[in-house]
Amino acid sequence: MLAWRRFVEKFWIGLMIVMLSIAIVSVLGIIGIVLWRGFGALSFEMFFSLKFSPVTGEPVGIANSIIGSAYLAGGGVLLACLISIPLALVLQREYLSENIITAVTVILDVLWGIPSIVYGAIGYLILMSCHQRASLLGGIVTLALLSVPIMTRAAMNVISLVPIQLRETSYGLGATRWETISRVIFKQALPGMATAVMLAFGRAIGDTAAVLFTAGYSDKLPKSILEGAASLPITIYYKLMMPGQLAQRQAYAASFVLIFIVLVVSAVSRTLSNRLSKYTVK
């Protein structure tokens, strides 16, 4: 009897190890393949050249995509900050009742789960109704909408980790809500907020569907906010499907850059939150 029970245990453990291996190997494999192909396509020209190929009329490098992505994601995240950070600060017991907080939290979670294609569709409708074409501005606004739930939830989690004694100390000294929140809570939560912003940035820069209709595309560097702008994910998508050596290489290079940025942002925000929280009160 006992032998059977031990055998059952060994069987399941073995199965679980297999599953874990599949999970890790497959995800690492995906990234590895793309990184490997992308690495081969990297070159100085790819990054910095603004020339155009005489043969195809396409740009030789992906500089337009890199800059475009930076503007789009950066602008979108900055815009979202204006809403998310106050929102996270106000969703606390000092300002709102438990019920409202829960309700808004659920709404944010639902918004978070809505696929970016829907954000893109709505962004497009908004653009149309304002008689605008797809542009950098459109992309920024759509990405901002996309980032708000992500950033707010992450910021809320950080704020909830602030020890209650900190609040008690501040209020006990006679501070108002605003003073407590802006001077004590915010400072304590700052590293975590920075992480939340980076998290949103990583998500925004990699998102394709949201900018597909709303940001347009351009072979050149974006000069005005009302012009279309290229972005890394869109470039990958378009160029991968196009025939020709150059296009393929650009797609791989763009993939490499994109993964690289996302992994770096992820890793940095992780170490940053660990490092900075050393100085905050525990």
Place this chain on the structure above:
Amino acid sequence: MSHLSIKDLHVYYEGVETLKGIDLEIPDKSIVAIIGPSGCGKTTLLRSINRLLELSSDVKVTGRVEIDGENIYDPKADLISLRKKMGFLSQRPFPLPCSIFDNVAYGPKIHRMDADAINAVALTLESGSKVSTNRKEALANLVEICLKKAGLWEEVKERLGSPASRLSIGQQQRLSLARALAVGAEMILGDEPTSALDPISTKQIEEQFKALSSQYSIVMVTHILRQARRLADYVVFMYLGELIEHGPAEKIFNSPEKEMTRRYIKGDMS
């Protein structure tokens, strides 16, 4: 009945030596109280007896803990059967997510005990108990006996099928006791079993321990001196991982040999 001896036990927690060479013979059929200030290894000692220690981080154990002469730390030792012999009550009782009946019946079910094995346990608990060759009947009989021995039968006999989570915390702790008895434990280990309970439940558990001590060896960790005075037949005093003094309760409380023991008993050390 099982006999427990501890020989030169050293425990290292993440490299730090937490138990420094413990030698102890646990007297049978009595209540042994392990006392001492907090953080000095009482719980570590208790949990090393049924090897629950290994669940947490880096733990290294050297020495021997022998149940009836068998060293439980022997790599070839059958941990599962050994654990069966020892019932464990943690500080916070945890009812399994099922009915009261199923909670008590869990042990026998997991160990696939047949009617004979179940009857054997029932007879050990109550020599005149009924036996049955039908497994279901035997199990129902065993559950009743265990609940009675744990002092819970009267309160739950009408609702054996209701969820155990609805019991009060004192009842849950007695349920843990019944659970341990049902697998045929020969020894009961308690890790501050009443510290989470209200005074009435505490009294009930203490009464059950006293009643069971004629049949079982009960080893309990407690930081409440008064409780040790009330219950203990044998006392073990620990300080900073070392076994300072141990002996019959009478002796330790009234005429302890070591200065440190005297100070702790008097209350000069918390």
Place this chain on the structure above:
Amino acid sequence: MLGDSSLKYRVREDCITGWLLKVPVLIAVGMLVLFFVVLTAKSWPLLTGGNFWQVLTSSEWLPSEGKFGLWPFIIGTIAVTFLTMVLAVPVSVLAAVFLNEFAPKKLKAMALPIIDVLAAVPSVIYGACGVIAFIPMVKALGGALGINTTGRCLLTAALVLAIMVIPVILSIVRDVLAAIPQEAREALLALGATRWEATYHVVLKLALPGIIAAIMLGVSRAFGETMAVMMVAGSIPEPKPSLFKAVYTLPALIADKYGEMLSIKMYDVALMTAALILMVVIAFFNFGAHLILIRLRRKY
């Protein structure tokens, strides 16, 4: 007294900021309302035209003739999501159980951050890998089985999506498991159960609602996934999806055809209806999953 006027100022500041801070709440709630209203408004003609049911169930997709049968796309999305979950759930749940209950500390400490970081990889990268590696693989597999396929099919999409969804499910299940108090495992282990028995009988029973919530979140992720699917699934509407045939999902449809939205009458209405369906289904799964998780968090 000296402090009097500054007190008045501070109280007023607190009051004003209190009200100002509440504005973003309206914005957040407004967003959800806006989405719903805008999409519904745009889809209104189809919703109320009397043939909404027909649109949902018809397989005729001929926009130029005004025929918008969404069925192939609906069933396509369901098929992709279903197959993805079949592949992803056993892997992620078992891996999470192993990591939390059985893995040595070092492995746990290494594996978890890796998985969290990998969850952030954008879907277009998965799509790219799908194009580079999976399409040829599936094509070869089909060939070995005697099936003629371009490699752009349901199976490829599900494989790629499954890998994408694994980190999502894994980390949620792992969090749920970690929240279960240690006493639960101790209670069974002390009775002489094996570690697997303790896990199976108690931990998994307690974690079940959380596991279901994780699966629901995985479903909503797979359901709404656009890019990876677009790149590897082939874009042919298929009313009877099968492993090696191309499949077309709702998100892929919207993304592909938005450019033509205004050129044909009612095309934009049809696409927005597709978006509305997407949003409602996903919101439903998300809402349910988060309700479960909130209730679980309250318990512990």
